[in-house]
Structure formats: C-alpha cells, structure tokens
Amino acid sequence: MTATPELSQGSFKPNKNTMKTKKITLATIKSFIRKNEDKLFINVKSSFDGMIDGCAYYNDGFKKANKTNENLRNTAGVNGAWFVNGSRDYFTPYNENGYTGYSISNCCGHFILATKN
Numbered sequence: 001m002t003a004t005p006e007l008s009q010g011s012f013k014p015n016k017n018t019m020k021t022k023k024i025t026l027a028t029i030k031s032f033i034r035k036n037e038d039k040l041f042i043n044v045k046s047s048f049d050g051m052i053d054g055c056a057y058y059n060d061g062f063k064k065a066n067k068t069n070e071n072l073r074n075t076a077g078v079n080g081a082w083f084v085n086g087s088r089d090y091f092t093p094y095n096e097n098g099y100t101g102y103s104i105s106n107c108c109g110h111f112i113l114a115t116k117n
Contacts, residue, residue, distance in 0.1 A: 024091040026083065029102055029113065030076050036115050040065040041099060042080045047109035055109050062099060062114070082108045 022028075033040060042065040049056040068079040075081050083089050084106045094103045094112050101114025 021093075024093065024102065026085070026089060026091075029083075029091060029104065032102060033076055033078060033113065037067070037077075039115050040078070041101075041114050041116065042078060043099075043112040043114070044080050045110040045112065047080075047082065047111075048107075062112075065113070078113065081111055081113065082106070084108055 041062040043062045044058055044060060046055040046057045048054070063080075065081075066079040067077055068075055069077070073085065074083050076083060081104070083104070089104055089106045092103045094101050094114055098117050099112070099114035100117055101112060103112045104110070
C-alpha cells in the first residue's frame with residue numbers, strides 16, 4: 001500500500017472538507033441552553049445513586065427540560081443536568097431520532113440536551 005504523493009511529501013493543504021470541527025466546551029453547551037430554553041429536551045441516561053455508590057442507568061427517553069434555580073454552577077439551570085466542571089465533562093454532538101443537540105457524560109452520569117428537529 002502506497003501513500004498518495006500529496007501526503008507523503010508533506011504538501012497536504014487542508015480545505016473546508018478536511019478541517020476539524022470546532023471544539024465543544026461548557027460555554028458552547030450553556031449558549032445552546034440559553035438559545036433554546038423554551039424548546040429544550042433532556043434524556044437522562046444515567047445518574048449518580050448514593051445507595052449503590054455508582055451510576056444507575058435509566059431509559060426514560062426525552063422529556064421537556066424544566067428550569068431550576070438550585071446549584072446553578074452544576075446544573076446550568078436545567079433540572080436533571082449535572083456538570084462537574086474542571087474539564088471533567090465530555091461533550092459530543094448528538095443528532096438521532098429526530099433530536100439535535102449534545103450528549104454530556106461525566107463521573108456523575110450521562111444525559112443528552114437536545115431540541116426537536
């Protein structure tokens with residue numbers, strides 16, 4: 001198997017088709033929440049359960065997200081969401097089953113924040 005001459009000679013020029021997507025950060029998620037607060041849905045896949053000292057898994061599906069004023073630093077104002085902060089949250093784009101948004105996972109669980117297409 002041989003490499004293409006463009007890649008083997010180091011003359012590869014990136015274009016719009018080969019550029020990486022912008023990194024998703026907590027600021028990206030908070031902006032998404034603010035822009036879509038009236039049409040936001042949440043699907044909690046797992047959350048921390050102190051009775052088993054670990055994460056319990058759920059399969060409740062998407063529900064309309066409710067606002068909360070408790071623990072704003074960790075919930076970003078969304079009931080059911082929990083961010084641990086300190087670069088310990090992992091974000092991936094989500095686009096399935098008629099919903100578009102972000103999948104968030106950390107040591108306290110996994111949830112999806114999305115809007116209907």
